[in-house]
Amino acid sequence: MTNGTRTRIGWTDLPDHVRVAVEEILGDRVVVAVSQHGGFSPGTADRVRTAGGGRAFVKAVSPAQNDRSPHMHRSEALVAAALPSGTPAPRLLGSYDDGDWVALVFADVEGRHPATPWDxxxxxxxxxxxxxxxxxxxxxxxxxxxxxxxxxxxxxxxxxxxxxxxxxxxxxxxxxxxxxxxxxxxxxxxxxxxxxxxxxxxxxxxxxxxxxxxxxxxxxxxxxxxxxxxxxxxxxxxxxxxxxxxxxxxxxxxxxxxxxxxxxxxxxxxxxxxxxxxxxxxxxxxxxxxxxxxxxxxxxxxxxxxxxxxx
Structure with missing residues (x-):
């Protein structure tokens, strides 16, 4: 397993307007956010829970963290929206892009990374x-x-x-x-x-x-x-x-x-x-x-x- 980034921001580091936009996609207020380890993006990678018990995975980034990362999020939004329903990938619930911050909201998928060395x-x-x-x-x-x-x-x-x-x-x-x-x-x-x-x-x-x-x-x-x-x-x-x-x-x-x-x-x-x-x-x-x-x-x-x- 990789150690990934050690400088990842979290849900509470997002500007208020970005969090509001994510909550509008979810249709509810986020009350719990748990940052996920692994990977290399310096942006957020949070499993969130809403007041009504809904769950989702949120990733968001701006050029302040890394100048290439927003472009990658935009590319992923286009791909995720086009994946057929049978693809073994989380479903994209919505995205937000204000030209600076880009946020992607996915259905939460319960699971863990494979063990390494590989089982x-x-x-x-x-x-x-x-x-x-x-x-x-x-x-x-x-x-x-x-x-x-x-x-x-x-x-x-x-x-x-x-x-x-x-x-x-x-x-x-x-x-x-x-x-x-x-x-x-x-x-x-x-x-x-x-x-x-x-x-x-x-x-x-x-x-x-x-x-x-x-x-x-x-x-x-x-x-x-x-x-x-x-x-x-x-x-x-x-x-x-x-x-x-x-x-x-x-x-x-x-x-x-x-x-x-x-x-x-x-x-x-x-x-x-x-x-x-x-x-x-x-x-x-x-x-x-x-x-x-x-x-x-x-x-x-x-x-x-x-x-x-x-x-």
């Missing part, structure tokens, strides 16, 4: 849910969503940037394979064609396991159109990071990833590794001090997997 039963439930979700979201429910290649083109150029200015602590294996890693990442970008609506940020802290074992997928700002196997691959990246299972075995065992082009999968893993390692050496974004360490953790974890696939 076998929870992992199987997550992978089955992602496979069913891919089927339900093909063709993409948000036709205007960007393609995965458009979302990731800049990120997948990470190895090129690393080759131009290699860090002193770059892994020796990666240092000797920089041209090959860059070429693999370009192949990965080309492999991202598809018409499935992909979440693109699947990891343990963006998943909830309900009391009955059902899985909900939360936080959709990066949704894009890509191959049906992409979200399943991303959860296997999280397995590689946190441990518990061999992701290569799972890759071959699950129907979506088993049918994916092996060179394309290797390329996507290479592109992600280059992105994580390049981004990790940048200054932390305002209000999100822990994200660079998590990116480094992910990049370092992917290199042994890549070494298995690029002997």
């Amino acid at each position: 076998a039963d929870e992992l199987a439930a997550v992978l089955s849910t992602l496979e069913a979700m891919a089927a339900a979201l093909t063709p993409a429910a948000v036709a205007a969503a960007p393609t995965a290649a458009e979302r990731l083109a800049q990120d997948f150029a990470g190895w090129r940037r690393i080759a131009e200015d290699p860090p002193a602590d770059l892994d020796p294996w990666a240092r000797t394979r920089l041209p090959e890693l860059h070429a693999a990442a370009e192949r990965g970008l080309a492999a991202l064609a598809g018409e499935t609506l992909c979440h693109l940020d699947i990891r343990a802290d963006n998943l909830l396991i309900g009391p009955d074992g059902t899985v909900s997928v939360v936080d959709w700002p990066w949704a894009c159109r890509g191959p049906a196997w992409l979200d399943s691959l991303l959860v296997l990246v999280n397995v590689q990071v946190h441990g518990g299972h061999d992701p290569e075995v799972l890759l071959r065992a699950r129907p979506l990833t088993a049918g994916a082009d092996p060179a394309g999968v290797t390329g996507v893993l290479a592109g992600l590794a280059g992105f994580f390692l390049d981004a990790a050496r940048q200054p932390p974004p305002p209000g999100i001090p822990t994200v660079r360490a998590f990116q480094r953790l992910q990049g370092d974890a992917l290199l042994p997997w890549l070494a298995r696939r690029l002997p």
Whole structure:
């Protein structure tokens, strides 16, 4: 599990007019708000209860916390409003946007994040849910969503940037394979064609396991159109990071990833590794001090997997 942001604001930190707008969406007065841990947004992430006993999840942010976060909330509002009813995601009850503050109000989903290292039963439930979700979201429910290649083109150029200015602590294996890693990442970008609506940020802290074992997928700002196997691959990246299972075995065992082009999968893993390692050496974004360490953790974890696939 990630530690996420340590500077998150809470419900009581919101301006009065934002809280009033949220209460208008809920149709009742908020009497209890409990901040939730995990994730990296510096904005609010509160489970709230109203005077009449209603429950919801509220997230709100302004440029004062992070200048990119309001745009992400606006993107998520568009995606969440368009998701089909059968999508395993919380239902958007409403949103508020005054040009400064953006607030999203979701139906509250009872649940907890999966255990890490990953538990076998929870992992199987997550992978089955992602496979069913891919089927339900093909063709993409948000036709205007960007393609995965458009979302990731800049990120997948990470190895090129690393080759131009290699860090002193770059892994020796990666240092000797920089041209090959860059070429693999370009192949990965080309492999991202598809018409499935992909979440693109699947990891343990963006998943909830309900009391009955059902899985909900939360936080959709990066949704894009890509191959049906992409979200399943991303959860296997999280397995590689946190441990518990061999992701290569799972890759071959699950129907979506088993049918994916092996060179394309290797390329996507290479592109992600280059992105994580390049981004990790940048200054932390305002209000999100822990994200660079998590990116480094992910990049370092992917290199042994890549070494298995690029002997």
